[in-house]
Amino acid sequence: MSQTVTDLVVHDIRFPTSEQLDGSDAMNPDPDYSAAYVVLRTDGPDPARGGPGQEGEAPEGHGFCFTIGRGNEVMAAAVEALRPHVVGRPVPRDAAALGDLYRDLTHDSQLRWLGPEKGVTHMAAGAVVNAAWDLAAKLAGQPVWRFLAGMTPEELVSLVDFRHLTDALTPDEALAVLRAAEPGRAERTGRLLAEGYPAYTTSPGWLGYDDDKLVRLAQEAVAEGFTQIKLKVGGDIEDDVRRLSLAREAVGPDIRIAVDANQCWDVAEAVERMTALAPYDPYWIEEPTSPDDVLGHAAVRAGQPVKVATGEHAANRIVFKQLLQAGATDFVQIDAARVAGVNENLAILLLAAKYGVPVCPHAGGVGLCELVQHLAMFDYVAVSGTREDRVIEYVDHLHEHFADPVVIEAGHYVAPRAPGFSARMLPASIADHRYPEGPVWQARRTPEETGR
Amino acid sequence: MSQTVTDLVVHDIRFPTSEQLDGSDAMNPDPDYSAAYVVLRTDGPDPARGGPGQEGEAPEGHGFCFTIGRGNEVMAAAVEALRPHVVGRPVPRDAAALGDLYRDLTHDSQLRWLGPEKGVTHMAAGAVVNAAWDLAAKLAGQPVWRFLAGMTPEELVSLVDFRHLTDALTPDEALAVLRAAEPGRAERTGRLLAEGYPAYTTSPGWLGYDDDKLVRLAQEAVAEGFTQIKLKVGGDIEDDVRRLSLAREAVGPDIRIAVDANQCWDVAEAVERMTALAPYDPYWIEEPTSPDDVLGHAAVRAGQPVKVATGEHAANRIVFKQLLQAGATDFVQIDAARVAGVNENLAILLLAAKYGVPVCPHAGGVGLCELVQHLAMFDYVAVSGTREDRVIEYVDHLHEHFADPVVIEAGHYVAPRAPGFSARMLPASIADHRYPEGPVWQARRTPEETGR
Structure with a gap:
């Protein structure tokens, strides 16, 4: 009916x-x-x-x-x-x-x-x-x-708008990606329900936090089971170096520390800054420059030793397509609410799978963790078929306002069981x-x- | 005061x-x-x-x-x-x-x-x-x-936001462009006041017009002194070929006929379509694919014989920067109201001048002709220093609603004399x-x- x-x-x-x-x-x-x-x-x-x-x-x-x-x-x-x-x-x-x-x-x-x-x-x-x-x-x-x-793979392909994508991904190629991942779906669903999906946390690293708070929160994150944290950079170069060195000292050599410039540098500046931070072993540099700058990201990736991550502000699937075509990024950071929802993110997951680039979703904000966990888990079950080198961002803000908030256990997102998109905010x-x-x-x- | x-x-x-x-x-x-x-x-x-x-x-x-x-x-x-x-x-x-x-x-x-x-x-x-x-x-x-x-060149440079541009254009390079054009300013101002600035017209070629109207308006445009017209394409391939061949027959071999796909093709389709239209000598193909697709435009430009024009929907100076860096376009089509106004368009004019690519502004709509003529004329006087291979789009819609409407004489924009930006719409x-x-x-x- x-x-x-x-x-x-x-x-x-x-x-x-x-x-x-x-x-x-x-x-x-x-x-x-x-x-x-x-x-x-x-x-x-x-x-x-x-x-x-x-x-x-x-x-x-x-x-x-x-x-x-x-x-x-x-x-x-x-x-x-x-x-x-x-x-x-x-x-x-x-x-x-x-x-x-x-x-x-x-x-x-x-x-x-x-x-x-x-x-x-x-x-x-x-x-x-x-x-x-x-x-x-x-x-x-x-x-x-x-x-x-x-x-089915055919149903999933029908959700995608291939306009302006076919020089990088045709419907047949998308179908091939999805069919290749079909055999293990049930097993991977079981593993997700049992183990969850790896998370990293940005909570220690906001630029407005002082050094003591940064060190304390970084140590707490490791104690809670996170194996990756993230720091904001892009202030004075001396501050960035000091903060990263303090964090590295606090968590030891085995924890990944990503850094995030939130678009604030030009290309040459990004290369210079990341060369200065490289001795402290940052895992990736996120948004080193303008989110519209495909060629700029490619130049930053080529010009310094740290891996590049971007995508939370990439406007649509056509920008992601070019980031992949140009070899401009080591990680694709989808955002659940920047592009036109599930359908366009499916196109981006398929592009990333074809190009063999790991998807590490952006989250935080209001409810972005709640939404994007579904896309990463679906990617594992039915698109990329792997969690290797993949992590979902986690920020511990504002989850208390949601009816079905994310649950983190030992540094992993617990797979949601309730029907829907975990999107419902509490009436109060x-x-x-x-x-x-x-x-x-x-x-x-x-x-x-x-x-x- | x-x-x-x-x-x-x-x-x-x-x-x-x-x-x-x-x-x-x-x-x-x-x-x-x-x-x-x-x-x-x-x-x-x-x-x-x-x-x-x-x-x-x-x-x-x-x-x-x-x-x-x-x-x-x-x-x-x-x-x-x-x-x-x-x-x-x-x-x-x-x-x-x-x-x-x-x-x-x-x-x-x-x-x-x-x-x-x-x-x-x-x-x-x-x-x-x-x-x-x-x-x-x-x-x-x-x-x-x-x-x-x-x-002064220094004042003009101070108007620009160079953030995310310096890998292609530094303030010093912008200053050099402006200083090189300083000597002839007075002479070019005089020529503009005497001769105006070349225009082309899109009025004949809207996709919804029938063949008779197309042919009639194309002939009228030539009679009025235009040396370039533009047709919309992107319908059925047979329709595009027929319309372009009719227009070519109507205006003869010496009038430039640009064609405009308004973003509707993927890369391979654009190459195929323009190869089919090439025998009728189109002057440029405008917006062959997504306005966000720098690499796609570069591939279209490389894959078929017709020159490429784009920019009316380019979101900002960073997209224009990449179009120029990638050699993706033969003409830069600024729009007066798509980016953040005069200041950002000045950055784009400076980028185009540095890369030696002609600026042919997009216009039409409501009042876009009124605004953009000022930018093209300023470009001629103080930035590029030339009108060669440059034309401003003209469409004869809705000018009657403006207090200081554009004036076209013998296929040229007459230089505006009234103070301001010709932007005032009539109160009625x-x-x-x-x-x-x-x-x-x-x-x-x-x-x-x-x-x-």
Whole structure:
């Protein structure tokens, strides 16, 4: 029996994280972690479930864009602009419907001008696409990673938009990647459920933290079972060297320490800086320069000894394609909410698999860990077939606001069991953090703002 | 005496152009040409002028983002998000102030996350930057092209953000380009005032026009003095061949016919299509593939005999940098309203001059011809120093809505004389086309929409 999407609701949710310098880095000194949070409502109980859904009688789909504060209202407006493509549509339940929805959202003939396929409008499409996947997986009674891993190679290929990709990846090549990984799916699913997926933590290394806090948190991370941590760099060169040397001393030679410049260098500067940091054995340099600069990343990779990682701000699959074609990166860092959702990330996973480059997802922010774990686990089961040299970023912020938060055990993400995309924010968290009317923000308003 | 920007007003202006298929192409079948139109208000008469300004006592700055309909309200929201950077600020009058404003608008530490420097938020910054240039040039009593061409090389270099550019263009290299063009400035200004700047016209070639209209408009264009026209391609290959052969027959062998695929092909398809069209001697193939695909453009350029042109959708200076580094394009097509305004386009003009690639601006839409003529003329006077192989696109749509519309004579743009950026839309045009409340749109509402 068919159901219909009856409404699309958007909330402007912001957390005042800048007050503690959580999340501070070379380009983003004062983020207020935020989400343009999307709820897709439907028109009744799911007959297949024979009773009330998780959020009441009618199942809902939840998704979001992540931002760092100002402009979250622009994202919300961009989500609203997608309403005509969604409301009144039959609830998407399978690959065919989820592929159609993704293509409709990213190829609106007028909205496309605002990108194309990049920035505000593309992230908005991603939020709605991801909410639809949350809804479809709930109706299938499965977490998104298992819902995806239960699809045939042909169904998965049908989810991808190959436009502007075929010089690097054709549908037949994608099918070959997926078929090669088909035999071991069940075994790898079992291993994921038993062992989880390796994580690394960025919590010690925010640029605004002092040396004592950095050392203490680095040691705590190792004690908790993490084998990789990450530090922000890109301040004064002396500070970067001191911080990395302190961290190296604190964790010893066997723990991987990635460093992250958050785009702040030009090519020559990146080469110079990483040459200076190399004696402390950084595992990778992340975002050494502009996320749009494919050739710049290739030059940085060629010019100094440390591996390069990038992708959290890569605008779309076409940028990832070029990063791989140019040999510009050693690690592909997908982000669950920067591109147009599950469908476009599937294209990127397939590109990375074809080129043999490991995917190490970006996470943190608000709910990005919750989402992206599903994509990495699906990649292991049905695309790359391996966890070797692969880790998912973990940051211990704001998970308490989610109904199905990530669980980390001994430095691993525990595979989610609940149906859906782990995207549902708690109603009280939504109510408290709505901007500017929620009580968390009203309490921070100045007398001038409130007119008192 | 200092003045202050007292308000920023944004209007959502849309023209129902889709009703005539004006502007139709392979990716944009039904555009409603639109503008998120910005007015910067100031707090009083300009003491230097000793009387009322053009728009009343207080001088105003006018600028806009161009869109093709849906989503124009998202652009307006993005412009609103920039208000705190503008309102209350001293009116920018010189290179130092215009450079500071540009950098503040593009590097807001939280808004930057929504790009960075691309899509909706970047175009919004461009609209405000351009409005500030309109205002500053009016206060200087000069059209923007002459205001720019009156600045010293050092002032011009101070307007540019060299971040992520220095592997291709350093401040010293930019200074060398500008100093080399300094000697002939006065002579070239005189030639521009006497002769204008060559134009080409796209009016004959919209994809939705039938063959008779195409042939008639092509012949009319030649009769009017144009030596280059442009056709849209990217439909069925037989249609493209037929249309180009008809146009070639209509205009003869000596008129240049550019073709424009508006991003619709993959690399192999672009090579195949252009090989088929080559016997009809197309002058360039514009946007053969994704505007994000630097390596794809390079492959298209290498794989078939026709020259490549691109840039109207290139997101920022970093994409242009790579197009030049990779030898991916024969012509750089700047757009006045896609990147962050005059300042970022100056960086792109300097990059193109260093690499010796001609700049042939994109125009059309709403008011894009009015703006971009200033940049091409400034390029001729003070950057490249030449008009050879350079033409500005011209489309004869919607100029009647502007107070200082472009003037075309014998296939040339006549150099604008009025102070400012030619950006001011007529008050009646604004009132009539506000969306959805203006009378043009109210007249088109269905009974369901109006509740009658």
